Amino acid sequence: MKIHYHLKDDPVGLVHHICNLLIETAALYLEVDNKSNIKTANGLLLSLLDILHCMLIYTANVIRMTLQAQKSGTGGDTQAAEDLLLINKPLTDLISLLIQLLPSDDTEIYETASKCLSLMVQLYGGDNLDSMSPENMDSFAEVLKSKRDLKQQKLLLRIIKRLVTSNKKHSESLKNDGDSLIHILERLAQTASSHADIAVASLAFEILRTVGR
Structure with missing residues (x-):
């Protein structure tokens, strides 16, 4: 076609x-x-x-x-x-x-x-160099903290994963300036009480792995 x-x-x-x-x-x-x-x-x-x-x-x-x-x-x-x-x-x-x-x-x-x-x-991908600015990471952290719906959490985590895996600058930004977001990701990575939770935890873990956590 x-x-x-x-x-x-x-x-x-x-x-x-x-x-x-x-x-x-x-x-x-x-x-x-x-x-x-x-x-x-x-x-x-x-x-x-x-x-x-x-x-x-x-x-x-x-x-x-x-x-x-x-x-x-x-x-x-x-x-x-x-x-x-x-x-x-x-x-x-x-x-x-x-x-x-x-x-x-x-x-x-x-x-x-x-x-x-x-x-x-x-x-x-992560073509925009400001994607993981401190303000944007705080925004991600805030919304991940407030959203309890697993589907919404997975969408947000996939966005973050795509950004940090497609541009090394973004993974460095997360590592150096993303304490609040890392804290939320660590919390999500540790909570896997159901099959759906496991998918969220897995995504969070994959993101953390890019920054050596």
């Missing part, structure tokens, strides 16, 4: 436009304290996160279909897939923003931000 992807006249412009809108809206969302303003910011932020999610899903599907086509020996338009990855790479500038949104009290914002983040690290 050959994938046809036609680049628009100004695809990078769209990507940068989405980035700028999300950055401005997230700043508004994180700063407002008036209830009516929060509701407005929530709605706009969710809409933009949904657009980002669609862009990332589309990109991931193109990559997946290209790889499947190559495996089956039917070709696959690798150039189109590579072009799409390159065009959307500026979206990785949003990684820190997405991580900072994870502790949000709004369930929809958390869920959409975490899904976007998961897709982004699957596609680009």
Whole structure:
């Protein structure tokens, strides 16, 4: 199956436009304290996160279909897939923003931000050098501490694992500046009272192993 992807006249412009809108809206969302303003910011932020999610899903599907086509020996338009990855790479500038949104009290914002983040690290790994900044690691620690749902914990741990295993800088950051996150990971690695818990504990242990714990 050959994938046809036609680049628009100004695809990078769209990507940068989405980035700028999300950055401005997230700043508004994180700063407002008036209830009516929060509701407005929530709605706009969710809409933009949904657009980002669609862009990332589309990109991931193109990559997946290209790889499947190559495996089956039917070709696959690798150039189109590579072009799409390159065009959307500026979206990785949003990684820190997405991580900072994870502790949000709004369930929809958390869920959409975490899904976007998961897709982004699957596609680009740890390309963004600020992904494991001290602030972002604190955000990961906070949300892992508050989320009791095992599915959510596994998603977050897979994101962290992808970051620290795809870029040595991130594992070094975790080792040197991630005490609060390491503490949470150690706690998760030691709690395995059920089969589902074992999966969480295993992921936490694998992350800790990258920093020699």
